[in-house]
Amino acid sequence: MGFFDRLKSGLSRSREAINEIFYMGGEVDEDFWEDLEDTLVMGDMGGELAMRVADDLREQAARENLTRSDQLRDALANRLAQEFHTAERDPFEDVPSCVLFVGINGAGKTTTVGKLAGRARGEGKSCLIGGADTFRAAAIEQLEVWGRRAGVDVITRERGADPASVCYDVVEEAERCGTQLVLIDTAGRLHTSSDLMRELAKVVNVTRRRCTSMPVAVVLVIDATTGQNGLAQAKEFNDALDLDGLVVTKLDGTAKGGIALAISDQLGLPIYRIGVGESIDDLETFNALDFCRALVGEGN
Numbered sequence: 001m002g003f004f005d006r007l008k009s010g011l012s013r014s015r016e017a018i019n020e021i022f023y024m025g026g027e028v029d030e031d032f033w034e035d036l037e038d039t040l041v042m043g044d045m046g047g048e049l050a051m052r053v054a055d056d057l058r059e060q061a062a063r064e065n066l067t068r069s070d071q072l073r074d075a076l077a078n079r080l081a082q083e084f085h086t087a088e089r090d091p092f093e094d095v096p097s098c099v100l101f102v103g104i105n106g107a108g109k110t111t112t113v114g115k116l117a118g119r120a121r122g123e124g125k126s127c128l129i130g131g132a133d134t135f136r137a138a139a140i141e142q143l144e145v146w147g148r149r150a151g152v153d154v155i156t157r158e159r160g161a162d163p164a165s166v167c168y169d170v171v172e173e174a175e176r177c178g179t180q181l182v183l184i185d186t187a188g189r190l191h192t193s194s195d196l197m198r199e200l201a202k203v204v205n206v207t208r209r210r211c212t213s214m215p216v217a218v219v220l221v222i223d224a225t226t227g228q229n230g231l232a233q234a235k236e237f238n239d240a241l242d243l244d245g246l247v248v249t250k251l252d253g254t255a256k257g258g259i260a261l262a263i264s265d266q267l268g269l270p271i272y273r274i275g276v277g278e279s280i281d282d283l284e285t286f287n288a289l290d291f292c293r294a295l296v297g298e299g300n
Contacts (some may be wrong), residue, residue, distance in 0.1 A: 034099030045258035087270035108249035114146025130170030131156035
């Protein structure tokens with residue numbers, strides 16, 4: 001099964017709900033618009049965005065004389081795709097680059113680092129992994145396993161070491177070796193803990209100050225299955241760290257998918273990559289239109 005098919009499978013909950021509205025090309029009446037807006041809200045897109053998209057689609061239907069619901073499927077995918085913010089640069093492609101990965105525990109930061117390191121090596125880029133999660137049990141060991149799998153060196157320190165110092169050492173080594181891509185895994189932080197977020201902000205600031213030879217991107221790894229709670233997480237991390245973009249994971253599970261759109265729209269953040277599995281190849285560059293086609297279904 002290809003990546004797009006796996007993405008479609010992972011987003012099947014939202015697509016099936018939307019398909020009920022579009023099924024058999026029913027009449028586009030007031031009930032249709034109410035059902036569409038409700039379904040978008042239930043897909044984790046949020047009320048404001050759902051209303052805006054439904055209103056714009058209603059205007060398009062009137063302007064183009066679209067009277068059957070099946071005529072609007074492609075229009076909906078195209079309209080939703082417009083809400084995603086695009087990246088000015090891709091920190092994983094536009095090297096040299098240093099990327100700090102942040103997020104709550106269990107979002108998939110460490111596996112994301114491993115997958116991206118493997119992809120970079122496969123493309124012929126020099127890569128270095130930094131293990132700044134010095135608190136979680138077995139975090140260093142897990143990262144080293146991914147490093148071996150990807151064929152990339154991992155710099156770590158003993159458990160309990162200052163994570164900001166680890167980042168400093170990683171950047172120093174990367175600059176000494178002329179490394180093209182630096183990927184730093186940080187410890188999971190509850191977005192509701194102000195003390196932990198301040199500590200993480202220190203890690204980010206130290207890295208930004210030390211990294212003089214390459215730009216630093218702070219990327220939030222978000223679990224798509226968290227639903228609207230993911231938006232609250234993203235807001236807190238963005239307020240504390242001034243995020244550059246997102247990686248959205250676990251779209252192969254029970255995700256509704258709309259949360260990715262809600263975060264990108266409300267916070268103005270691009271999505272760099274999406275993940276639909278656990279293997280080293282199950283992370284792909286985000287394409288807004290492909291994502292929306294998987295979310296709402298493909299037209300004829």
